[in-house]
Amino acid sequence: MEDIRNIYCVGRNYRLHAAELGNEVPKSPFLFSKPTHAQVAADGGEIVLPAGQGEIHHELELVVQVSRPFEPGMKVDDAVGSFALGLDLTLRDVQSELKQKGHPWLRAKGFKNSAVLTASRPFPGVEAALQTEFYMLKNGVEVQRGNIGDMVFDLQALFDFTAEHFGLSTGDILFTGTPAGVGPLADGDLLELFWGGERLGSCAIRLR
Numbered sequence: 001m002e003d004i005r006n007i008y009c010v011g012r013n014y015r016l017h018a019a020e021l022g023n024e025v026p027k028s029p030f031l032f033s034k035p036t037h038a039q040v041a042a043d044g045g046e047i048v049l050p051a052g053q054g055e056i057h058h059e060l061e062l063v064v065q066v067s068r069p070f071e072p073g074m075k076v077d078d079a080v081g082s083f084a085l086g087l088d089l090t091l092r093d094v095q096s097e098l099k100q101k102g103h104p105w106l107r108a109k110g111f112k113n114s115a116v117l118t119a120s121r122p123f124p125g126v127e128a129a130l131q132t133e134f135y136m137l138k139n140g141v142e143v144q145r146g147n148i149g150d151m152v153f154d155l156q157a158l159f160d161f162t163a164e165h166f167g168l169s170t171g172d173i174l175f176t177g178t179p180a181g182v183g184p185l186a187d188g189d190l191l192e193l194f195w196g197g198e199r200l201g202s203c204a205i206r207l208r
């Protein structure tokens with residue numbers, strides 16, 4: 001994805017994921033953001049992540065990029081130019097600590113290389129995306145699989161909400177939430193991200 005501006009992320013947007021972490025399903029979209037310095041490409045190389053701060057969880061998500069100024073009520077299909085798969089990497093133990101203190105999640109969600117992005121493709125439209133499953137292999141074993149039909153808030157609701165409260169325009173990207181199956185990464189893990197039958201990206205994890 002090119003010329004990324006704001007990086008928005010949606011929390012707890014799949015029921016089974018909310019349940020696996022013991023969280024309630026929110027009644028309205030629940031958003032946070034990451035600094036642009038968080039972005040890194042899953043282009044087959046190594047991705048260095050911080051060691052010694054507890055578990056780092058993978059959250060596999062559909063990521064869409066906005067290609068024109070969006071106002072609430074516009075159609076998502078008219079505003080999304082491209083999509084990719086992403087990993088909303090999370091320092092889970094740090095996040096738990098921050099939650100307890102009532103502090104913002106930035107340290108847990110916004111660290112360098114915490115927004116992993118595969119190669120992008122032209123967005124095929126919501127209907128086509130509903131027909132496609134995305135999944136991730138960790139060391140050759142499937143760990144997460146999702147379909148946007150399982151979202152609590154669909155793309156239209158997420159776009160309307162984001163545009164109304166924060167603004168949404170050209171270059172902004174949205175991580176749309178993770179399905180169940182999140183889990184910790186270890187040094188040397190090989191991750192491969194698939195959209196339908198196509199492998200959009202891969203990376204090797206290096207904890208340092």
Ligand code: ZN
Pocket residue numbers: 009010011059061088175177178
């Ligand atoms: Zn996430």
